[in-house]
Amino acid sequence: MKKVSRFLISKRIFILFLIGLGIYLLIHFYDVSLWYILIFGVLTGVIFGKVFCRWMCPVGFMMELMMGGNKQFAAMYQYHKLGCPIAWISGWLNKWSLFKIKIDKDTCIKCGKCDKACYISSLEPKKYSLYRGDNATSSGISYSCSKCLKCVAACPNGSLKYKI
Numbered sequence: 001m002k003k004v005s006r007f008l009i010s011k012r013i014f015i016l017f018l019i020g021l022g023i024y025l026l027i028h029f030y031d032v033s034l035w036y037i038l039i040f041g042v043l044t045g046v047i048f049g050k051v052f053c054r055w056m057c058p059v060g061f062m063m064e065l066m067m068g069g070n071k072q073f074a075a076m077y078q079y080h081k082l083g084c085p086i087a088w089i090s091g092w093l094n095k096w097s098l099f100k101i102k103i104d105k106d107t108c109i110k111c112g113k114c115d116k117a118c119y120i121s122s123l124e125p126k127k128y129s130l131y132r133g134d135n136a137t138s139s140g141i142s143y144s145c146s147k148c149l150k151c152v153a154a155c156p157n158g159s160l161k162y163k164i
Contacts, residue, residue, distance in 0.1 A: 002158050009153040012055065013064060020058035038085060045090025049097035052086050054146035059084070091143040098164050101140030101152065103131060108159040117154035120144050130160065 008015070026032040041052045053060045114130040115121040120139040121128045129136035130151055139145055152160045 005149070005162070006153050009149045012148060013061075016055055016057070016061045016064070019056040020061040023056060024058045041086030042089050042093075045086070045093040046097060048099045049094045049147050050087065050090040050143075050145060051147045052090055053084075054148045057084075057086070060146075091145075094143060094145055095141045099162055100164075101130065101138070101145075101147070101149070101160060101162050103138075104159045104161070107157055109157060111156065113154045113156060114151040114160055115139075117150040119148070119150075121151075 023037060027034065027037065041056075044052050044056070108131050110131055112131065115125065115128075115132075118128070118130060118139050120142050121130065127137060128139035128142055130139055140147075140151070147162070149162055152162055
């Protein structure tokens with residue numbers, strides 16, 4: 001299962017392209033109402049958290065292309081979400097979604113690789129951390145976490161998992 005999840009995470013931009021293109025085609029060529037896309041985004045938020053932005057959104061794909069995966073532009077990734085109701089609702093649902101990023105504290109070696117991979121922890125290291133217990137909020141339940149799951153892939157011993 002670990003190999004499958006790492007493979008999917010490594011191919012996330014390609015998955016984003018395919019699903020984003022499918023959503024764009026549904027809207028543009030088949031006249032699917034944006035209300036249906038909004039409902040779909042909210043339902044994915046209830047189940048998976050804020051995955052729509054990083055795994056399905058056509059605008060999110062365009063933003064990632066423009067940023068080129070550069071960490072210094074990670075803060076810019078948040079700006080296109082300001083007018084998106086799916087980002088608002090699913091971000092709010094991150095705390096209560098069925099699937100969450102969970103840590104096994106018994107196997108965690110506190111190497112910090114998850115925080116280095118996480119764009120939220122790198123933007124505000126004092127406020128967010130996936131492994132530190134000291135007054136730091138888990139970035140996985142943060143409003144801004146888009147479940148890119150780079151933290152899960154970066155964990156050397158599999159202490160982080162995305163599960164129910």
